[in-house]
Amino acid sequence: MxxxxxxxxxxxxxxxxxxxxxxxxxxxxxxxxxxxxxxxxxxxxxxxxxxxxxxxxxxxxxxxxxxxxxxxxxxxxxxxxxxxxxxxxxxxxxxxxxxxxxxxxxxxxxxxxxxxxxxxxxxxxxxxxxxxxxxxxxxxxxxxxxxxxxxxxxxxxxxxxxxxxxxxxxxxxxxxxxxxxxxxxxxxLPQLFNGQHYGEPVTHLLLNPDGMVVYSSDTGRFPVGSEWTPESASRKDFMHFEAVSDQQWRTVVVMEGEAFSAEVNAWFYKFVMIVLFALALCLLLAFVAWRSIYRPLQVFRKEIERMGEQQAIRSRKLLHLSEFDDVLGRFYEMRTRVYDLVREIERREQARSRFEVEKLRYQINPHFIHNTLNTVQVIAKIQKQDEIVRLITYFTRILHYNLGKEGAFVQVRQEIANLKDYIALQQIRYNHAFQMKVQVDPDVEGVTVPRFILQPLVENALYHGFKNDEGVITVLACREADGHIRIEVADNGVGMSGEQVAALLPEQGESRGRSGMGIGLPFVQQLIKSYYGNEYGIQIESEPGRGTTLTIRVPDRVKEGTADD
Known part of the structure; x- marks a missing residue:
């Protein structure tokens, strides 16, 4: 600087x-x-x-x-x-x-x-x-x-x-x-040859037309009768000036140029003094600026070091410079937020540890249920109870699928297979009181989608769509012209009003009802937004007496950075 x-x-x-x-x-x-x-x-x-x-x-x-x-x-x-x-x-x-x-x-x-x-x-x-x-x-x-x-x-x-x-x-x-x-x-003669006109003593010469000196105010250097030439001035720093009359006689003035040099030297000395003064003033201003900038920077450095050493929050300092106080105030705000985030991360890590313990504990119950169901299935086969065997078989596959053994993402064909097991189980439960139609384009079967997005839609159609024995549920999966995947679940049930539709997908923070297995449509809505973005979700079209259609329209891949966790 x-x-x-x-x-x-x-x-x-x-x-x-x-x-x-x-x-x-x-x-x-x-x-x-x-x-x-x-x-x-x-x-x-x-x-x-x-x-x-x-x-x-x-x-x-x-x-x-x-x-x-x-x-x-x-x-x-x-x-x-x-x-x-x-x-x-x-x-x-x-x-x-x-x-x-x-x-x-x-x-x-x-x-x-x-x-x-x-x-x-x-x-x-x-x-x-x-x-x-x-x-x-x-x-x-x-x-x-x-x-x-x-x-x-x-x-x-x-x-x-x-x-x-x-x-x-x-x-x-x-x-x-x-x-x-x-x-x-x-x-x-004194009025003519006056040295004051030139600012310094000069030598006056008069030359005849032949260039001979006929008058000299300095006969030692320019004697009368000598021939005048510019070189006769003998010194390079001498200056001479001539004027020629009509009769070719001349006047010559020879001067040492001391006035000229004196003016240049006087200007040079003044300029040197100005330069020295400017340098001294510049150094003084640099010292003042150094103190004004370096000391606040030292405060910043020490505050950053304390923050890196995770020292306790100390009292705020004021530098009495508006710019630095503003920046330092923002730093203190950032430090407070960083400390809050660190405490939040520590709290979440503790909660995550507790969650892992709870997860291990809750995994015990599904395994116990699987083992129990397998025992019941074996006894049912021995007793030749085929209906019970099919029921337990469907239920075991659905339970296995819903517990997430395949991971967070599955192919459409896997989601459809699980949906068919769920429908078969529900048909046994409701004594085949409804029909199920599934139409899936072969081009869509290999597309990866989040696990467990179809079953809640069909579950909603079963619980809210039918009041008679002629119910039909249609599941459609196809690819649109722009490359998006379209999944529809439609029923010919009693339909819903606008208020009922709004209640199915409440805004964040509102109380939501729980249906079926306690997961419901809000779970699917949040799942789609998490993996595809807020511009995607479930579209519901329904009128009383004319059935309900649930539509999911998503890209053929999830957004970048989404982990299969």
């Missing part, structure tokens, strides 16, 4: 665990990875927006002919007042660009020959060489640079890196050229 309870608890939990793990794993593999991939795409879109914003800001200077011309004049004129005015105009435009562009930071004009800073909107270093900064992509002569330290003259080491844009502007009319240098502000 405990094993079944454990299996019934573990099996659903195991199935639930497998399904939950596969679903959870699928969710993390698909949903979480898709979310990370979307964040990588958002990073790429954010960088692309920064580049576009800086490009738009640069266009406001490079493509503005007036500003561009003033910058060319500034590079070629020696007039200090004119330069001052041009500086104010350019710085005013730079301030407007900073105000209108959310990502624009430092804006500087570099000399086309030596990269010295000519004009700027913030304090910067004297020389800015964009070629020293890694290039993410170069489009139409415009270089988009990966994050690098700012050119701010007063920059601190802890300040975030910045994106930058450089474009060369040439004034063919004045034969001058300069570089427009524009940086993103300090907030751009």
């Amino acid at each position: 405990i094993v079944i309870l454990l299996l019934s608890s573990i099996a659903p939990l195991a199935l639930l665990g497998i399904i939950s793990y596969s679903s959870f794993h699928s969710f993390l593999q698909n949903t979480l990875k898709n979310a990370i991939q979307e964040n990588v795409k958002k990073d790429l879109i954010g960088i692309d927006n920064i580049f576009k914003n800086m490009n738009f800001a640069s266009q406001q200077i490079a493509l503005d002919m007036e500003i561009s011309s003033k910058i060319s004049t500034y590079l070629t004129t020696d007039d200090i007042l004119e330069k001052k005015q041009i500086r104010l105009d350019v710085q005013k435009r730079m301030a407007l660009i900073n105000y209108s562009s959310p990502h624009a930071g430092i804006i500087a004009i570099l000399d086309g020959s030596d990269k010295k800073v000519v004009l700027n909107n913030s304090p910067v270093v004297d020389v800015i060489d964009p070629d020293l900064h890694p290039v993410v992509v170069k489009v139409n002569g415009i270089g988009y640079h990966a994050p690098h330290p700012s050119a701010n003259k007063y920059r601190e080491e802890t300040e975030p890196l910045v994106f930058s844009l450089s474009r060369k502007v040439t004034d063919y009319q004045k034969n001058t050229s300069y570089y427009l240098y524009l940086e993103s502000n300090f907030r751009s």
Whole structure:
């Protein structure tokens, strides 16, 4: 029972665990990875927006002919007042660009020959060489640079890196050229490369179209200038996600997957705790069920042992469990009935012993009568009293037959032979005052029937059927179409009323009259029902003044299990 309870608890939990793990794993593999991939795409879109914003800001200077011309004049004129005015105009435009562009930071004009800073909107270093900064992509002569330290003259080491844009502007009319240098502000990179979006620290990479690393948040593992391949992550449990821009530069995020593993481990630990709790609860319930079932079973076992040892009836016990109390109550009732049956069997065995003694004693009288009759028969022969000899001969055969020397069953021919002796004896007694007709089919003579079923029927016809000297008794035995044996005893006597017919075969328990030799029709009725079943018996048809017909209809064999006792 405990094993079944454990299996019934573990099996659903195991199935639930497998399904939950596969679903959870699928969710993390698909949903979480898709979310990370979307964040990588958002990073790429954010960088692309920064580049576009800086490009738009640069266009406001490079493509503005007036500003561009003033910058060319500034590079070629020696007039200090004119330069001052041009500086104010350019710085005013730079301030407007900073105000209108959310990502624009430092804006500087570099000399086309030596990269010295000519004009700027913030304090910067004297020389800015964009070629020293890694290039993410170069489009139409415009270089988009990966994050690098700012050119701010007063920059601190802890300040975030910045994106930058450089474009060369040439004034063919004045034969001058300069570089427009524009940086993103300090907030751009931290807003993009934020590890909180991924749930754990990650490594951000920027790759140029050739697959070279131009920016790495972990230069120890992924140095700038190295070639990126997925195998370069070096560990199998690392996960990487990529997003590709229209210009084929890429953003890559490399993560160890600790958040993924942590979620799986947290789920696994919770599931293990649930399993352990379920097992503990299952064992507790099994122990309670064991006590609830085993103890009543012990009571049953002890009660059965006492019953087998035939101990005296003890007081009944209550288990205070309705189901067991009901079963135990039925057991006590069965025990009472069994003890009653045992006492009844003992009583019957004692009665049977007494009956055997009585039977032996009553057998003495028939033997004495036989011996006496044989003596009378011998004396009658000596005295030549033939009538007395025939009378004693018939009576001796009838007595011998009725005492059951042939057993409980005889053939029809034996029953007919005994009946003829009985009729012959009665004809002597009544001086041949009636006639006897016997019709027996040869097919029926060998059929076995209970002994002593015909004589009481004929006896009833003699005692109740005749009041004159023209009486006729007809005995018929034949086989019917369905195989049953039909025996009829009919007389042409005075007949009987319905009440008289009912009195011949009273119901069980009613007082019954005794006729003839004290056996009568009720004996034959009970004999037939005992050997053939309750659906068989004697049928009586009689009307006053028209005689009586007694009919027995039985199968050609007695029912199974009937002993010849």
